[in-house]
Amino acid sequence: MSNVEYNDLREFIELCRQHGELKEINGADWNLEVGALTEATAELINDPPMLLFDQIKGYPAGFRTLSLPIASHKRAALALGLSLNKTKLENVRLGAKKIKEAKSIPPVEVEYGPVMENVLTGNEVDLFRFPAPIYHSSDGGRYIGTGDSLINRDPVTGYVNMGTYRMQLHERNLLGLWMSPGQQARQICQQYWDQGKSCPVVATFGIDPLSFMASHTKRPFGSSEFDFIGGLRGRPLEVIKGPITGLPIPAHAEIAIEGEVPPPTEESREEGPFGEWPGYYSGGTLGTGELQPVIRVKAVYYRDNPIILSEAPLWPGASKRALPLHAGLLWDQLESAGIQDISGVFFHTDYMVVVSIKQRYAGHAKQTAMAVLGCAASARNGRYVVIVDEDIDPTNMKEVLWAMKTRVDPATDIDTFDGAWSTPLDPRMPPEKRESGDYTNSRAVFYAVRPFAWRNKFPKSSRTERELLEEIVRKYQSVLPFPNV
Ligand SMILES: Cc1cc2nc3c(=O)[nH]c(=O)nc-3n(C[C@H](O)[C@H](O)[C@H](O)COP(=O)(O)O)c2cc1C
Ligand SMILES: [Mn+2]
Structure with a gap:
């Protein structure tokens, strides 16, 4: 293979x-x-x-x-x-x-x-x-x-x-x-x-x-x-x-x-x-x-x-280390932990992990997030965990932000957890905390999924269907500077 x-x-x-x-x-x-x-x-x-x-x-x-x-x-x-x-x-x-x-x-x-x-x-x-x-x-x-x-x-x-x-x-x-x-x-x-x-x-x-x-x-x-x-x-x-x-x-x-x-x-x-x-x-x-x-x-x-x-660290706007092995490893670890129907996993630096699932039951999104917080591949150095539905591509930040902006009700769909494994590299670690040797930080989980109980009542996406979009791009490629699709 x-x-x-x-x-x-x-x-x-x-x-x-x-x-x-x-x-x-x-x-x-x-x-x-x-x-x-x-x-x-x-x-x-x-x-x-x-x-x-x-x-x-x-x-x-x-x-x-x-x-x-x-x-x-x-x-x-x-x-x-x-x-x-x-x-x-x-x-x-x-x-x-x-x-x-x-x-x-x-x-x-x-x-x-x-x-x-x-x-x-x-x-x-x-x-x-x-x-x-x-x-x-x-x-x-x-x-x-x-x-x-x-x-x-x-x-x-x-x-x-x-x-x-x-x-x-x-x-x-x-x-x-x-x-x-x-x-x-x-x-x-x-x-x-x-x-x-x-x-x-x-x-x-x-x-x-x-x-x-x-x-x-x-x-x-x-x-x-x-x-x-x-x-x-x-x-x-x-x-x-x-x-x-x-x-x-x-x-x-x-x-x-x-x-x-x-x-x-x-x-x-x-x-x-x-x-x-x-x-x-x-x-x-x-x-x-x-x-x-x-x-x-x-x-x-x-x-x-x-x-x-040389793999010198670069600020996140330049950091382009493609992460298929890292994401693949977490995918495998999540499945081993019993998480069903994962459709995508991606890291946008260690500070943001996005996992897409096809929700099967109420609580599935939370179970997935808990596993992300605990798996070897993602337990250290994190900040945000974002769980999205299967129509969102975790590698595509435009889609991830769309889900965070429209499927999260901040009062009910964000959890925070304190005391997680971090490193002294964390720029947001307060000096006293760093000096005390407590190298932990908190994590926020965004459940950017359609709420399971009323998912069928959630408004239908108005985004142009991919097939139509690709067809149009091909048709008008000579008129507009579209990239190849
Ligand atoms: C380019 C690069 C540099 C790294 N530098 C360090 C480092 O200086 N110190 C550190 O603790 N981890 C560093 N890491 C992270 C570790 O390599 C990573 O956590 C790894 O899983 C450690 O392996 P081990 O726990 O099996 O020893 C770096 C990662 C990358 C990609
Ligand atoms: Mn090792």
Whole structure:
């Protein structure tokens, strides 16, 4: 069932080139230019191209960065091996089906992989060899880790976790790490720290887009991201046993490191500020207010002409990370929780989750919202949950807002819940609350559905039928500048 046609980031870039989805830019400066060009492209161009930066100022040709890997609908579909001529919503549905049907395929260990083409150990370790950008003007430093993966192993169960965590380039062999409270990678580090030990880690800075998506979407603690990636690919991920840590290193990664995260009481650093996905700076007093963990880097591995995968956070108006895997995962988790007749799921950043259902009984909409608040894929970082009827496409903000404006009676159709899992990144978290360590926020649920009891008396929609609209658009396309439908 897998149509994942690539094996690594380079092959994915080639695939995107063949589909006209790639723009190459030479000569940009890692200091703000790469970041600003990425943001401008994402903010101003619909379905923006992927950007491959080469000949970066002060760096040898071939040492590249890649932005907006999955920012267009087409690239997201290519990354997941889905059809290119389906709508966004149909691909979310197909993604959910793929997740449900995927077997768990563990990685295979290989002796050698291209990531080992260049090896730096001991005093040779120098992460300034790579053109890590400063993305936003008040960022506290260069960030090599944005589209990265941190890999560590639970000492009790042996679960090998993979998660995306921003990494600041402090020194040639020292990285800063921001792991928000409650995150699985942090829970694992904490177990080592509680025993006064350092946590061994691997990190990658350039893996294929499917592995990257799996790395930043939340599955229950203990369910292996590696096995999930293998299942979605339909073939195992090849890994090399890290010579220092024994942890798996994706063999086709562009850049990888091995190292350890000492207990913060032993070594920690100021981290950030860093422009984050809500569109505000975070870190320092806008984080937990504490010094943050570091990775002591013991070895660096990289391919010839390495590519840093960059997924710098952009304010929500520019954030175009297409989310079929994230939405598909929530769809699957909701069905596992027993929610019937889901017709669509979508995230408009983590702050707004929209689920469409064909209502079967009174209370169905509320049951769906409760499940959204609790599922692994959506429990953290939320703000609004919107439940809509099946005639509303959750990926289409015009339709979602229409439902919120016309099917919600504010006095009766909005619930709020306090004390939900949030992060210190939340710009609306009051300073005293952040300082007290209570990293929770409230959630609002909008039941933007026709009230079940009198749904048949609800006025009929006057919106032009899709078939008629499409026919008219085709007929008058030469007269008016309609897009292709
Ligand atoms: C580009 C990107 C950067 C991220 N950076 C961080 C981060 O710095 N700290 C953090 O706690 N979560 C970050 N996340 C979210 C986590 O990757 C996500 O919650 C993931 O599920 C964590 O996996 P784990 O709980 O299995 O370790 C980021 C997500 C993305 C997409
Ligand atoms: Mn995990």
